[in-house]
Amino acid sequence: MRIDVLTLFPEMCEGVFGTSILGKARDKGIVSLNAVNFRDFSGNKHNSVDDTPYGGGGGMVLKPDPIFAAVEHVLAETGPEASPGEAAISPLVKPRIILMCPQGQTYTQQIAEELAQEQHLIFICGHYEGYDERIREHLVTDELSIGDYVLTGGELPALTVIDSIVRLQPGALGNETSAVTDSFSTGLLEYPHYTRPAEFRGWKVPDMLLSGHHANIEVWRREQALQRTLERRPDLLETADLTAKDKQTLKRLQEQASLNEK
Template sequence: MRIDVLTLFPEMCEGVFGTSILGKARDKGIVSLNAVNFRDFSGNKHNSVDDTPYGGGGGMVLKPDPIFAAVEHVLAETSAEAGTAESAIDPPVKPRIILMCPQGQTYNQQIAEELAQEQHLIFICGHYEGYDERIREHLVTDELSIGDYVLTGGELPALTVIDSVVRLQPGALGNETSAVTDSFSTGLLEYPHYTRPAEFRGWKVPDMLLSGHHANIEVWRREQALQRTLERRPDLLETAELSAKDKLTLKRLQEQTSLNNK
């Protein structure tokens, strides 16, 4: 997988790209992570990438020309790389070009899993008041938001998305089952975890986890995931894939909760 981030502040990305799971994935060759300063494509002597909005109003708007030029540069680069590869019989893969903005679709684990299947992602990170609308209409394939609030730029949201996508790549995590059991991956919140010591300050690990009976432990973990989701994110239960046994367990948990609240 190749990921390019178009930004005015590449230094915000480079530190993250070289750290923890992202850094290890890049070192292993699982993912190529690149920060591209689109100011380099301004095309004017002042290197300006923004201008005042037509029609008036406060703030500055990112101009379309440096963004288009930066994306076209990345595409030409990937095309050249593909042309030198032995397997480059087919044309280069068309990337997903993602605009990070508050108006975009709210990001979630399902979108992460979808993007993790792609071979090339390009993120556009803006600053100032907003983007020239022609960037939205004629360049990007996706618009994403990480929540209903506004940040000073798109770098932090883009890095959030990138982290969640890269960790889903085969070989990125030390334990391949970790991503499968994460919260939201199964449609539910994840069950609680414990490790040594078995007792800490009088708080004990549940007996079930010490039993060594793996089948019963899996049943316990599923029930805990259902209970935690019911308590904290009941909205997830509306779309979660639940077995007949899950539904019976959930009904029992709901009845128990109702009794405890009386």
């Protein structure tokens, strides 16, 4: 996989790209991570990439020409003649070009799993008041938001999305089952975890986890996941893939909760 981030602040990305799971994945050759300063494609002597909006109003708007030129430059780098160290991608592969903006689709684990199957992703990180609408209409394939709030730029949201995608790549995590059981991957919140010591300040690890009976432990974990989701994110249960046994467990948990409230 190759991931390019178009940004005015590449230094924000490089520190993250070289650290922890992302850094290890890049070192292993699992993913190519690149920060591209689209100011280098401004095409004017002042290196300006924004201008005042037509029709008036506050703030500045990112111009289309530097963004289009930067994307075209990245695409030219990724063909069969890519230089050593660059990811050579078939010209038949069309990258997903993702605009990070508050107006985009709310990002979820399901979208992360979808994007993790792609060979090439290009993220566009904006600043100022917004983007020229022609970038949305004629360049990008996706618009994503990480929540209903506004940040000063798209770099932090893009890095959040990239982290969630890279950790799903085969070989990126030390334990390949970790991503499978994460919260939201199963449609439920994850069950609680414990480690040594078995007792800490009088708080004990549940006896079930010390029993060594793996089948019973899996049943316990599923019930705990259902209970945690019921308590904290009951909205997830509306779309979760639940078995008949899960539904029975949920009914029992709901009845128990009702009794505790009385």
